[in-house]
Amino acid sequence: MTLPYAEPLVRRELQPRVIPEPLRVGEPGGDPCGLCSWLSGLDDTARDAEDKPLWYDADWALCRATGVTIPGVVWLTSRAHHDSFADLPDALARSYGPMIARVERAILALGDIARVHVYRWGDGSAHFHVWFYPRPLGMLEAKREMLPLWAEVLPEAPKEVVADAEDKIAAALAADS
Numbered sequence: 081m082t083l084p085y086a087e088p089l090v091r092r093e094l095q096p097r098v099i100p101e102p103l104r105v106g107e108p109g110g111d112p113c114g115l116c117s118w119l120s121g122l123d124d125t126a127r128d129a130e131d132k133p134l135w136y137d138a139d140w141a142l143c144r145a146t147g148v149t150i151p152g153v154v155w156l157t158s159r160a161h162h163d164s165f166a167d168l169p170d171a172l173a174r175s176y177g178p179m180i181a182r183v184e185r186a187i188l189a190l191g192d193i194a195r196v197h198v199y200r201w202g203d204g205s206a207h208f209h210v211w212f213y214p215r216p217l218g219m220l221e222a223k224r225e226m227l228p229l230w231a232e233v234l235p236e237a238p239k240e241v242v243a244d245a246e247d248k249i250a251a252a253l254a255a256d257s
Contacts, residue, residue, distance in 0.1 A: 082221035084233045106161065106206035115207040116161050134250040139172055140179050142253060144246055145211075149234035151245035152187045152214040156180075162208045165200075183212055186252035190245055192217045197227050 083089070103110030122136055133141040134154065145153045156179065162168050168176070184196045193214040200210045213227045222230040 082226065084221070084226070084230045104204065104206045106163075110206070113161055113205065113207050115157060115205060115209075119157070119159050134246050135253040137257070139175055142183060142249070143209075148237050148242045149231050150214060150216065151237050151242050152190050152193065152249065153212065153231065154183070154187070154246070154249060155209050155211045156183060157207060157209040161206075163206045164202060164208060168208065180210075182253060182256050183249075185256070186249045187212055187214050189252055190214065190248055194218070199228065 105111045106113030106115070119136075119141060122132060122141070133143045135142045136159065139159055141157050141159055143155050143157060145155060158168070158172060160172075162172070165173065165176075180198060184198075187193060187196045194217045195215045197213045197215060198210055199213065211228075213231060215222050215227050219230070
């Protein structure tokens with residue numbers, strides 16, 4: 081593993097714990113879930129294509145990332161508001177594995193991708209979502225948990241390259257429906 085930072089790194093001291101933790105967006109009593117309102121209008125034909133997910137069905141929506149440094153980074157969200165794996169309804173939880181496999185195949189089809197990493201952090205929005213990070217072939221310093229760190233410090237990829245990758249991923253999912 082290779083950090084994207086030069087030595088010497090200095091370990092920071094832990095801060096005091098914050099209890100209770102601040103509410104996340106979409107939690108009861110917190111700010112309303114922006115994803116729920118955004119996803120509710122997907123069938124609006126007047127809506128700009130750039131304001132829609134790359135692909136969606138009744139259960140899932142595959143969305144564009146912003147500030148992409150590695151083409152093919154996308155995120156998948158449930159259409160309905162659920163917070164985590166623990167509260168996904170059984171039918172949606174059963175569809176998760178096949179959905180992840182479809183997205184992974186679509187990203188791998190871009191070519192020059194060694195692996196597709198799937199991450200769920202859960203500390204942002206309280207609306208269920210997972211991130212897909214393709215590790216470029218041969219980028220060994222970005223193996224394992226290092227990939228999101230490298231993705232944060234790399235220069236932003238050209239918009240047309242990112243859009244091309246997104247179009248290919250969307251087309252692969254549409255063809256696999």
